[in-house]
Amino acid sequence: MSDKKALNFTNWDTTFDNGTSEDGSRNCVYMSESLDYKWVATSCVEKINFL
Structure with a gap:
């Protein structure tokens, strides 16, 4: 950002257990x-649609 302030946006879903997946990682969202x-948060091997 032009003013160099840290971004502080959070809008995480907390209804699911996002701790670990079958392959042990949740490095994608x-x-x-x-x-x-x-x-x-989701596994990076999970295939989802996107634009």
């Missing part, structure tokens, strides 16, 4: 329309 556009 997606924004879920069905969860009011909150961020959800």
Whole structure:
């Protein structure tokens, strides 16, 4: 950002256990329309649609 302030946006979904996946990692995220556009942590091997 031009003013060099740290970004402070959070909108994580907390209804799911986002701790670990089958392969032991949750290093990717997606924004879920069905969860009011909150961020959800997911495995990077999971295939999802995107634009």
